[in-house]
Amino acid sequence: MKAKFLHNNLNVFDLDKSIAFYKKALGLTEIKRKTASDGSFILAFLGDGQTEHQLELTWLRDRKEPYNLGDNEIHIAFSVPDKAEAYALHKEMGCICYENHDMDLYFISDPDGYWLEILAEDRD
16 A cells, blocks of 8 residues: 555634635735535645645634643644745744754744644755
């Protein structure tokens, strides 16, 4: 058997805010959406326009509190063609949450507190 990556899922508290963040911070756009017939959930799938991999954002109508991410040791990594340009944008957005200069990477935090690793595209 050989499996193929399809998507990663993150549960989000404010779907519109999250979609706007991912568009501005990473250039991801919504490519499809599924809404439960009773309105209890919405799944929004975002893509980068370069790969088939998708980020599924799940919004639950009855969720009243932000998600507890525990130690938040889980992250998703993104490569960017111009790390300096991305860094400047993320600095302006105020979403940089951790930098590791020795490893030449940094992390940004989305509206729900999920960490996203940012790497240069030409990284070995």
